[in-house]
Amino acid sequence: MIELKIDNRTVEANEGxxxxxxxxxxxxxxxxxxxxxCLSIAGxxxxxxxxxxxxxxxxxxxxxxxxxxxxxxxxxxxxxxxxQAVMQFITLNHPGECGICDKAGECRLQDYHVRYGEPExxxxxPKNKKPKFYDISPRILLDSERCILCSxxxxxxxxxxxxxxxxxxxxxxxxxxxRLESQPMDDPYSDNIIGLCPVGALLxxxxxxxxxxxxxxxxxxxxxxxxxxxxxxxWRRNRHWHLRSLGEEMNRKVYRVTPQENREINGPWICxxxxxxxxxxxxxxxxxxxxxxxxxxxxxxxxxxxxxLAAAKSPAALVSAHASNxxxxxxxxxxxxxxxxxxxEDYKAEEGEVVEDNILIRENKNxxxxxxxxxxxxxxWSVDSGHDLVLVWGDNVDYxxxxxxxxxxxxxxxxxxxxxxxxxxxxxxxxxxxxxFTNFEGKVNxxxxxxxxxxxxxxxxxxxxxxxx
Amino acid sequence: MKKDYWNKPEMGLWExxxxxxxxxxxxxxxxxxxxxxxxxxxxxxxxLTAYYPEEIRSDYSPxxxxxxxxxxxxxxxxxCVSCNMCxxxxxxxxxxxxxxxxxxxxxxxxAPERFEIDYSRCIFCGFCVEACxxxxxxxxxEVPDFPTYDRNNLWATQDLLMNWRPTCNPAxxxxxxxxxxxxxxx
Ligand code: SF4
Ligand code: SF4
Ligand code: SF4
Ligand code: SF4
Ligand code: SF4
Ligand code: FES
Numbered sequence: 001m002i003e004l005k006i007d008n009r010t011v012e013a014n015e016g017x018x019x020x021x022x023x024x025x026x027x028x029x030x031x032x033x034x035x036x037x038c039l040s041i042a043g044x045x046x047x048x049x050x051x052x053x054x055x056x057x058x059x060x061x062x063x064x065x066x067x068x069x070x071x072x073x074x075x076x077x078x079x080x081x082x083x084q085a086v087m088q089f090i091t092l093n094h095p096g097e098c099g100i101c102d103k104a105g106e107c108r109l110q111d112y113h114v115r116y117g118e119p120e121x122x123x124x125x126p127k128n129k130k131p132k133f134y135d136i137s138p139r140i141l142l143d144s145e146r147c148i149l150c151s152x153x154x155x156x157x158x159x160x161x162x163x164x165x166x167x168x169x170x171x172x173x174x175x176x177x178x179r180l181e182s183q184p185m186d187d188p189y190s191d192n193i194i195g196l197c198p199v200g201a202l203l204x205x206x207x208x209x210x211x212x213x214x215x216x217x218x219x220x221x222x223x224x225x226x227x228x229x230x231x232x233x234x235w236r237r238n239r240h241w242h243l244r245s246l247g248e249e250m251n252r253k254v255y256r257v258t259p260q261e262n263r264e265i266n267g268p269w270i271c272x273x274x275x276x277x278x279x280x281x282x283x284x285x286x287x288x289x290x291x292x293x294x295x296x297x298x299x300x301x302x303x304x305x306x307x308x309l310a311a312a313k314s315p316a317a318l319v320s321a322h323a324s325n326x327x328x329x330x331x332x333x334x335x336x337x338x339x340x341x342x343x344x345e346d347y348k349a350e351e352g353e354v355v356e357d358n359i360l361i362r363e364n365k366n367x368x369x370x371x372x373x374x375x376x377x378x379x380x381w382s383v384d385s386g387h388d389l390v391l392v393w394g395d396n397v398d399y400x401x402x403x404x405x406x407x408x409x410x411x412x413x414x415x416x417x418x419x420x421x422x423x424x425x426x427x428x429x430x431x432x433x434x435x436x437f438t439n440f441e442g443k444v445n446x447x448x449x450x451x452x453x454x455x456x457x458x459x460x461x462x463x464x465x466x467x468x469x
Numbered sequence: 470m471k472k473d474y475w476n477k478p479e480m481g482l483w484e485x486x487x488x489x490x491x492x493x494x495x496x497x498x499x500x501x502x503x504x505x506x507x508x509x510x511x512x513x514x515x516x517l518t519a520y521y522p523e524e525i526r527s528d529y530s531p532x533x534x535x536x537x538x539x540x541x542x543x544x545x546x547x548x549c550v551s552c553n554m555c556x557x558x559x560x561x562x563x564x565x566x567x568x569x570x571x572x573x574x575x576x577x578x579x580a581p582e583r584f585e586i587d588y589s590r591c592i593f594c595g596f597c598v599e600a601c602x603x604x605x606x607x608x609x610x611e612v613p614d615f616p617t618y619d620r621n622n623l624w625a626t627q628d629l630l631m632n633w634r635p636t637c638n639p640a641x642x643x644x645x646x647x648x649x650x651x652x653x654x655x
Binding site: 098099209241243 | 569572602
């Protein structure tokens with residue numbers, strides 16, 4: 001423990017910490033652009049200057065190790081003047097187009113300009129022109145005019161994702177961020193730099209101009225892309241800002257998915273598959289209960305399923321690895337003891353997808369295989385085990401290997417089939433229920449409901465309750 | 470206890486007799502009604518009743534906030550950059566905007582695809598005009614034909630907002646923008 005004074009407050013810092021880290025940990029705000037807790041220290045933006053008693057010059061607090069008895073001032077007159085000067089310098093060539101910038105509302109530069117900047121630029125020179133809306137990857141656009149050259153994104157590709165695909169080229173006033181190879185950037189973690197960028201220089205193509213950020217609210221959820229179960233924020237439209245004329249479907253839309261910091265599981269990052277979670281959930285849904293391919297009501301479908309279950313001599317269940325722990329428990333309690341239970345992996349790695357790496361991505365492309373195995377063992381389904389009824393729970397199923405057995409299918413998404421299921425019951429997606437998954441390390445991660453489920457769609461837990469009753 | 474009002478009526482005997490005062494009141498309204506009717510029958514203007522919505526009142530204040538117009542750039546396209554400041558400031562949540570991107574237009578990469586105002590909600594406060602950084606939305610003093618049988622008809626679309634120009638022409642010239650355009654694409 002090292003004791004130092006920040007703004008006349010005695011603060012305890014850990015060995016090896018910097019002044020900025022100690023201050024932030026104690027709720028003292030020092031502005032910073034280039035510093036990020038999970039990246040190396042670059043010390044290039046200079047907005048974090050503080051006064052150290054006994055030293056002639058102001059020091060960047062992000063790169064200043066704490067020493068015992070240090071006395072720091074973060075809001076003395078010379079610090080405020082220096083901050084204003086740094087803001088003038090950073091915004092020298094900044095276009096100031098917050099009106100059409102997707103970052104507005106969560107932009108550090110905008111916030112600091114209001115808090116620490118001067119109202120007008122003192123520069124008389126015309127602003128530099130730089131490339132705007134330039135593709136650095138099929139997913140990301142770069143607006144070099146807005147870039148403040150903090151190098152967070154460059155450090156991310158060097159230190160976290162390891163793709164080394166970004167760099168800063170040219171000198172002085174003409175420096176700009178560039179993709180260093182001639183091919184488009186190809187990095188399975190690339191979308192993290194959009195949120196990492198303290199300004200609106202890196203833009204998501206998918207989210208571009210979809211909505212102003214203050215119309216949205218984040219809901220904490222879990223990515224179902226692999227067994228890492230990263231925490232994500234799912235952004236839906238705030239109820240306050242619901243649209244009427246532009247269409248009700250805009251209020252039920254996920255506008256973007258961003259990482260939710262979770263030190264236990266994923267840290268501050270997720271992979272691009274997580275950023276695309278809403279596309280995965282947005283595939284064509286099953287919305288109508290069916291009996292043998294013809295439309296039925298929920299009650300008819302459930303009583304038909306119950307009849308089939310009662311008549312079956314040797315029923316089997318294929319349990320989905322996308323089911324939450326709560327649903328698995330409900331299944332175990334109601335039907336689990338009456339049937340042979342097999343575990344199923346709904347999805348396998350697709351072609352071209354990263355199968356596994358040593359950052360986040362795991363080989364098992366389902367969130368809750370661990371939970372299923374813990375509850376039901378990991379007996380895999382085989383064709384010739386001679387069951388006359390199969391209850392299939394989950395998506396991406398082909399009925400062909402089930403042979404002549406009756407099929408009761410609980411699924412969320414449409415999939416073309418050779419034959420109809422005997423009973424088909426639509427169930428909710430992860431966005432339409434709350435629950436938890438257990439990831440490959442046995443850590444439990446909870447998700448919250450983002451939207452209400454559509455009318456005829458059922459919660460799997462309720463279905464089992466009614467079938468088992 | 471009966472409350473005393475500051476404007477308690479002072480009534481004489483004549484008023485207390487009630488019936489004569491009622492008849493006098495009926496004579497006033499009846500007189501105005503028949504006067505108006507006579508003017509109408511003889512096709513003369515100047516009746517006290519305005520035939521809303523067919524007749525536009527002539528005595529709007531020059532500062533009246535009537536309907537919105539969306540201004541245009543020199544090339545006829547909408548001036549709005551879809552920044553949503555107006556929709557954000559609107560106390561009645563009356564404005565809805567859907568944006569689109571057009572990267573070929575250097576000076577205007579973001580524009581509204583749909584821009585709609587709900588006149589069943591708008592309170593004509595003029596905040597949207599004040600908030601707009603681009604002078605893209607203005608209010609003209611004339612009040613147009615709002616009455617309708619369906620509240621959905623009270624949604625003014627972008628097309629209407631751009632083209633509805635009863636008396637003034639909101640198209641404006643931006644010489645600076647034109648010059649800058651020539652510099653970039655000589
Ligand atoms: S980066 Fe920030 S300050 Fe710059 S235009 Fe965008 S919102 Fe405004
Ligand atoms: S693009 Fe953003 S993160 Fe990268 S250097 Fe520029 S400002 Fe920093
Ligand atoms: S690592 Fe797995 S759980 Fe995490 S975001 Fe990527 S696909 Fe989703
Ligand atoms: S006049 Fe007022 S209420 Fe009407 S659209 Fe503008 S801001 Fe909204
Ligand atoms: S009318 Fe003005 S304030 Fe409203 S979105 Fe367009 S530019 Fe922005
Ligand atoms: S945060 Fe310290 S120099 Fe950038």
